[in-house]
Amino acid sequence: MFARLVYESFRRQKRRKLLAGAAITLGVGVATAMIAVATDIGDKISRELRTFGANLVVTPQEDSLDLQVAGVDLKPPSDGAYLNEGDLPKIHGMFWHNNIVGFAPVLPVAVNVGGKGVTLLGTYFSKQLNFGKEEFQTGVRLIYPWWKVNGTWPDDNSQDVLLGERLAASLAHKAGDEIELAGQAHRVAGVLSTGGAEDDQVVAPLAVAQSVLGKPGAVRRLYVSAVTKPEDAFARRDPKTLRGPEFDRWYCSPYVQSIAYQLQEAIPHSHAEQIRQIAQNEGTVLARIKGLMLLIMLAALMAAALAVSAAMATAMFERRTEVGLMRALGAGSVSVAAIFFAEALLLAVLGGSAGFAGGAMLARVIGRSIFDSQIAVNVVLFPIVIAIAVLVTFSGSALAIRRAVKVDPVYALRGEA
Amino acid sequence: MSSGSATGLIARRAQAPQRSMFLRMLLRAAVLRRGRAAAALLAMVVAAAATTAMLNLYVDVQTKLHTEFRNYGANVVVVAKDGQPLPSDALQKIESALDGRGMAVPFAYVVARTLDGQPVVVSGTDLEQARKLNSWWSVTAWPSGVQDALLGMRAAALVAPQGQGFDLSFNGRTIHLNPAGTLRTGSAEDSRIYLSRTEFESWTGVQPSTVEIVASGTPEEVNATLQKLALALPDAEVRPIRQIMEGEARVFGKTQSTLLVSALLIILTAALCVLSTLMGWVFDRRRDFAIMKALGASERLIGGFFVTEAAVLGAVGALFGFGIGVAIAAWIGRVNFHAPVVPRFAVLPEVLFGSIAVALIAAILPMFLLRRVQPATILRGE
Numbered sequence: 001m002f003a004r005l006v007y008e009s010f011r012r013q014k015r016r017k018l019l020a021g022a023a024i025t026l027g028v029g030v031a032t033a034m035i036a037v038a039t040d041i042g043d044k045i046s047r048e049l050r051t052f053g054a055n056l057v058v059t060p061q062e063d064s065l066d067l068q069v070a071g072v073d074l075k076p077p078s079d080g081a082y083l084n085e086g087d088l089p090k091i092h093g094m095f096w097h098n099n100i101v102g103f104a105p106v107l108p109v110a111v112n113v114g115g116k117g118v119t120l121l122g123t124y125f126s127k128q129l130n131f132g133k134e135e136f137q138t139g140v141r142l143i144y145p146w147w148k149v150n151g152t153w154p155d156d157n158s159q160d161v162l163l164g165e166r167l168a169a170s171l172a173h174k175a176g177d178e179i180e181l182a183g184q185a186h187r188v189a190g191v192l193s194t195g196g197a198e199d200d201q202v203v204a205p206l207a208v209a210q211s212v213l214g215k216p217g218a219v220r221r222l223y224v225s226a227v228t229k230p231e232d233a234f235a236r237r238d239p240k241t242l243r244g245p246e247f248d249r250w251y252c253s254p255y256v257q258s259i260a261y262q263l264q265e266a267i268p269h270s271h272a273e274q275i276r277q278i279a280q281n282e283g284t285v286l287a288r289i290k291g292l293m294l295l296i297m298l299a300a301l302m303a304a305a306l307a308v309s310a311a312m313a314t315a316m317f318e319r320r321t322e323v324g325l326m327r328a329l330g331a332g333s334v335s336v337a338a339i340f341f342a343e344a345l346l347l348a349v350l351g352g353s354a355g356f357a358g359g360a361m362l363a364r365v366i367g368r369s370i371f372d373s374q375i376a377v378n379v380v381l382f383p384i385v386i387a388i389a390v391l392v393t394f395s396g397s398a399l400a401i402r403r404a405v406k407v408d409p410v411y412a413l414r415g416e417a
Numbered sequence: 418m419s420s421g422s423a424t425g426l427i428a429r430r431a432q433a434p435q436r437s438m439f440l441r442m443l444l445r446a447a448v449l450r451r452g453r454a455a456a457a458l459l460a461m462v463v464a465a466a467a468t469t470a471m472l473n474l475y476v477d478v479q480t481k482l483h484t485e486f487r488n489y490g491a492n493v494v495v496v497a498k499d500g501q502p503l504p505s506d507a508l509q510k511i512e513s514a515l516d517g518r519g520m521a522v523p524f525a526y527v528v529a530r531t532l533d534g535q536p537v538v539v540s541g542t543d544l545e546q547a548r549k550l551n552s553w554w555s556v557t558a559w560p561s562g563v564q565d566a567l568l569g570m571r572a573a574a575l576v577a578p579q580g581q582g583f584d585l586s587f588n589g590r591t592i593h594l595n596p597a598g599t600l601r602t603g604s605a606e607d608s609r610i611y612l613s614r615t616e617f618e619s620w621t622g623v624q625p626s627t628v629e630i631v632a633s634g635t636p637e638e639v640n641a642t643l644q645k646l647a648l649a650l651p652d653a654e655v656r657p658i659r660q661i662m663e664g665e666a667r668v669f670g671k672t673q674s675t676l677l678v679s680a681l682l683i684i685l686t687a688a689l690c691v692l693s694t695l696m697g698w699v700f701d702r703r704r705d706f707a708i709m710k711a712l713g714a715s716e717r718l719i720g721g722f723f724v725t726e727a728a729v730l731g732a733v734g735a736l737f738g739f740g741i742g743v744a745i746a747a748w749i750g751r752v753n754f755h756a757p758v759v760p761r762f763a764v765l766p767e768v769l770f771g772s773i774a775v776a777l778i779a780a781i782l783p784m785f786l787l788r789r790v791q792p793a794t795i796l797r798g799e
Contacts, residue, residue, distance in 0.1 A: 023693055030686050034679060041675065048671050052489070052664035057603055065571055066608040067536055069526040146663040195659030275603040280553040281488045288485050289672050291753040292478060296471075296676070299745070300683050303467045307690030310460045314697030317453065370674045 023311030024351030027304035032359025038297035054223035082218035092131035102142030105219040122209020143225040151175030151190025160189040164199040230283030309396025316400030324412025352389035460694040464687035465738020471680035473746035491629035502624035523625035541617020558598030565597035567611040695779030707795035731776030
């Protein structure tokens with residue numbers, strides 16, 4: 001009889017059930033999507049923050065001082081130590097290599113172009129490297145997305161170069177011209193605009209700079225862009241003082257410090273240092289955006305909960321006469337409440353499941369359209385979301401059911417409740 | 418209702434003009450069905466509050482985020498052309514172009530030599546302002562006294578490995594300096610020595626060649642500042658630091674889109690919640706509707722009654738909701754950005770009209786459905 005009452009109620013009052021179910025579906029959908037977005041936003045924004053450029057720099061251990069003034073490198077080329085280009089692919093074998101967005105070696109060399117002393121900067125543009133059997137690409141195009149080229153990017157294995165835009169303007173050169181570097185002619189593939197020191201430099205494939213310098217395999221510095229976890233007190237501890245499991249935990253967290261430590265391990269005789277301007281500010285911006293989305297998620301959950309409970313309360317109010325009839329026929333308040341709660345439970349589970357699926361889809365669409373990547377909804381969320389939906393549906397109906405049950409059936413049937 | 422008050426009521430009703438009947442019906446409807454009216458009003462308030470909070474936040478968070486991004490330091494740099502010093506009035510011109518919407522810090526550079534002939538870059542600047550500009554500089558102690566210098570950690574290892582005083586020479590003039598603290602940034606600053614500007618100028622006589630500027634505000638405001646600076650300083654190069662500006666634009670854009678989508682979702686949910694609650698409320702009162710019709714009320718009167726009721730409900734709900742929404746926005750601002758969100762009264766009309774519009778839709782739709790139904794059918798409970 002109980003099951004039949006519930007079944008018939010769904011069969012005969014399709015419009016009402018659909019309305020209440022739609023409210024639950026919508027509420028749960030919005031809640032699911034917001035939870036997914038808020039939990040994933042940290043990851044997504046971390047990736048986006050990489051557009052600020054490299055956050056780590058690797059230098060030779062025994063290096064002499066840099067002599068850079070206003071972007072002009074005054075350091076004599078014979079001075080200081082170098083890293084070995086052959087060690088670079090080892091970065092791909094690091095524990096956190098998946099967090100490394102890219103890296104670019106640089107080798108500044110002083111050259112003479114058109115009677116003017118300028119810096120020739122050797123680097124990777126988008127170089128194909130091999131680590132074991134794995135192939136990957138890396139270079140400035142990955143880690144410095146704001147570098148713009150008017151013309152084409154040179155191939156890393158070619159002799160072509162880029163001219164910084166201010167240098168190109170002062171030499172009156174454009175893409176397609178030829179310039180002479182250390183007695184050899186090089187084609188200018190394009191004009192580079194970075195808004196930084198490179199605008200006054202010649203930027204060339206690393207091999208070109210090495211042959212001009214006469215030091216094959218030499219790299220002055222290595223810039224690394226890595227997705228990191230915001231620094232905390234534990235991150236700042238000196239790895240030498242950490243023991244056993246503590247060290248493992250430090251080593252296996254993607255802090256900028258532990259990635260620097262691993263870079264030093266991967267590249268012999270090197271010193272890795274965080275670029276504090278980029279690394280330190282990341283955490284603040286990230287924390288603000290994450291905090292904001294968390295609070296907005298709470299607001300969304302509240303709005304969704306209120307929408308669902310309001311819809312349920314309205315649906316219940318409409319059914320006073322039904323309650324009156326049941327009571328008049330001798331049903332106890334417990335059995336009346338049980339029927340309505342069973343209906344609410346069924347609605348919550350059905351609407352909640354549909355809402356969860358819809359919300360997951362919505363989160364995907366948001367991830368695709370805003371971040372060009374997936375926002376996955378964790379399946380673990382499903383029982384939690386359904387439980388919350390049931391709870392909210394119950395609390396929304398509870399007040400209305402209580403009042404309906406209390407009213408004398410006579411008044412209820414006369415429509416005076 | 419007691420009979421005494423009923424006779425009083427009849428007496429008063431006889432004297433009262435017809436207009437007060439309309440008001441009475443409105444008030445009575447709200448008082449007698451307190452529960453339902455309160456539920457409808459609550460839904461209205463919640464929806465208006467959520468909408469107000471989201472609109473307030475959406476506008477305000479943008480300026481707050483731009484402020485956060487200013488921690489990255491300078492976004493504009495003014496450089497003298499071809500190694501000449503900047504004109505001596507450059508700093509005043511920059512300050513007047515900025516007009517208090519940012520900060521400008523001058524830097525002068527020379528390559529000095531240590532006693533054993535090692536070259537090292539020395540910079541003279543306003544240390545107090547450099548500290549504000551570059552919040553990420555990790556400094557053990559800032560110089561305070563005369564002849565105190567701030568040493569980049571790599572420079573320190575070269576000139577003062579034991580923390581002792583050292584001599585530097587430039588153009589034949591030697592200065593004795595004491596290391597006050599070391600500086601760690603992970604960039605070119607690590608190889609430099611920083612001095613206060615007065616000390617630097619009396620030693621080298623070199624004027625600043627670079628001014629690093631933090632221009633605050635939205636990208637449009639920063640671009641306007643850039644143009645003003647370029648006009649004010651025709652002899653120097655004014656360059657935006659694209660690394661910072663483009664990174665900011667990208668991260669900001671993504672955050673803004675996420676925020677917009679969230680705001681729309683929340684407002685939509687709130688509006689639908691109101692719609693369903695109010696529609697239920699109006700639908701529930703089809704007996705009132707039928708009685709009025711049976712007593713000979715015209716459709717215009719009934720329509721006017723329900724529409725007025727909905728509009729009043731929408732307006733009252735919107736006003737309360739606006740107050741609560743502003744409070745929620747202010748709370749989120751304080752918790753997350755440690756700065757209050759200024760209430761934006763400009764969104765009040767939007768919230769008010771939106772609420773009234775939703776309330777009217779909720780009232781008119783059920784009326785439209787009930788119009789064709791005979792009062793007798795409704796009153797019979799069918």
